Amino acid sequence: MSDPAQTAPRPRRSLLQTDAGTRRRNAAERRFRTYGAAAILTAMAALAVLMFTVFRDGASAFVQARATIPVVIAADVVDPQGNRDPAEMAKILTMSYSRLLDQALTREIARSGIQVGGLTQRDITGFLSAQARADLRRAVLADPSLVGQEIEWRMMTSSRVDAMLKGRITREMAARDARTSVAQYDLAMALRDRGVVRAGFNWRFITAPDGSDSRPEAAGLGVAILGSFYMMLIVLVLALPIGVAASIWLEEFAPKNRLTDVIEVNISNLAAVPSIVFGILGLAAFINFVGLPRSAPIVGGLVLTLMTLPTIIISTRAALKAVPPSIRDAALGVGASRMQTVFHHVLPLAMPGVLTGTILGLAQALGETAPLMLIGMVAFVTTYPSAPPQGLFDPASALPVQIYNWTQRADPAFFERASGAIIVLLAFLLAMNLIAIWLRRKFERRW
């Protein structure tokens, strides 16, 4: 600072009037604030567009059109021998049952007096989901007394009819679509107006297993959610104890020497390794060497454990570091051993940080796709895995790979399903992050 008395007197200089330098500095600050606001706005806009498209395309996956019509279980179709022997009846394939459904729909059209021109057999058969015949066959085999009776049967419509009710397929598009027709569109609208076909909440989407390419309407996330849950269970059971034990040793007990330095650098490096590398490792080590089965949650869980460990170790060490040394000094001062100090005082105080780190690590693992692709999780699995521990070795899918899988399929209805699955995955991630925030708020201690 120069002495103000020595500078030449400048006219009209006042604190109330900004000079050129101050104006420049103020302008620079305003510009910087604008850049900051623009950066945030860009990020928010990108997020908003992403969320908007996901919800626009995916929200309808939670709604499904169903038809309720009386079906006559004709004995000559399902039990040609006439002896009601379940073993004999099991020889009748699902394709025969579609005749019953076709007849039922045709009767329903005649009964409600719907006049639609150019309706072909294909339009009738393609109106109802292929899942309906499988469900009907299962019901008849489970209860052979149904044969010969007329039952009120509620079933899904095909994905094309479903899309018509949701407005995704218009009458003009139906004319161009090789998989449907204008007649089928008119029939769908007429049956909707008479209340035969109704849209309702689609629980199947969350609970049912995957459906094949010919029945997108039946595809659900059940197996994928269960598979993801099993994998998270393995990650939690393995990564939390191992990660916490490693961090405690490194932070509280390890001598500071070259070896521990190398370990520390390697942990930081592992956290930055692309996840696909862990997938290759999993394929080589767990499947080819140990001989664990393909497509099994156990392999996925182990791979994700390896991937999550560095994250948990780093966050746990940070949480341990944040516990003030005075706590340790006080404990040691009253005669506690170092282990007692750690387990009675330091670790409980660091627990909120540890749990937050663990949950964030789990959330990251839940959304991970790349390593699972190599170990056979991108598979068509329609059987629920059994309860653990055996279920950990049964084939299963996972939420993110199910999304990937559905985006690869030809039928446009799977695109809607994939977006719906993204919504489910986002809901899980949001819930996990909220738990992490809640834990931090509830147990956080400040010094």
Place this chain on the structure above:
Amino acid sequence: MSMMRMSAAALALLAASALPAAARNQIQVAGSSTVLPYATIAAEAFADNTDFAAPVVEGGGSGAGIKQFCAGVGPRTIDIANSSRPMTQAELADCHANGVARVIEVRFGYDGIVFASGINGPDFALSTQDIHAALAAEVVVDGRRTPNPARRWADVNPTLPAQEIAVFVPGTKHGTREVFEEKVMAAGCDASGTRAELAALDGDKAARAACTALRSDGRAVDIDGDYTETLARVDSNPNGMGVFGLSFYENNTTRLKVAPIDGVVPTVASVASGEYPVSRPLFFYVKADHFGLVPGLKEFAEFFVVDAIAGPGGPLADYGLVPDPQLAAVQAAVAAEHVMGAD
């Protein structure tokens, strides 16, 4: 302390439960992404109609599937490989070398390969000659091999629209690519007489390679992903044209316009009659060494090709498969466990 005890217990639990994982009761299938939808439909119907566990079906491509299939015998290896091309002699030899002695080849139907452009673009009526002339890496001009000069379809054939050439072709890991090279590029090369000109310049062998080489100046783009990626590229490029499987096109007729080839529009009927020139058989390969080891394997192989599934009017044909006219012979061969290399 409790932490350590917990982790030790967890590891012990894992080690203990890893032991009974040797046997498996569900069939494992992997391979061609073209066959994948048919395999999932058959697997789902198999689970609907029998008491066996539903087979687990993976994609990954024909070559990758056959490689996994031939890796050996035992519960760790897959039971069925899907393929959109026949298994080569080298692959079969690899199988035999790894102890996979009894491989049953099952041809369950045919698939057409179609050229389709965006729904809002102009109509195309192509011939294999046009496609070869538009996509070949090198053509013969004035008796010399030159890099393909064609920029627009009209440069190739004046009756075609004056639209920039931009074709998305399945990448080399796809079985579809091989069929495309053989049935379109090589056929077009023959039909236009380019092969004879090339052979006169450099000999037969070089001519064969030059006939199927695609241009790499960005007008023919390899797509390593699935048809959905090709569709997205065609959607975003108004000049784009893609190579698709017939069943994929049938599912997306609201977004795609198909080009007839040599005057024939691809449909299940025209492929079945052989009128449409670009089609290929679809296969799956069954490891007969696993019969009795994996429950339901033979039953699934037989179920896949019964008339109610793979025949006309069955769910596979509904999805776009062209049924095999000789399905009865295929059924008999599967029932008799006719292994490859036995005759």
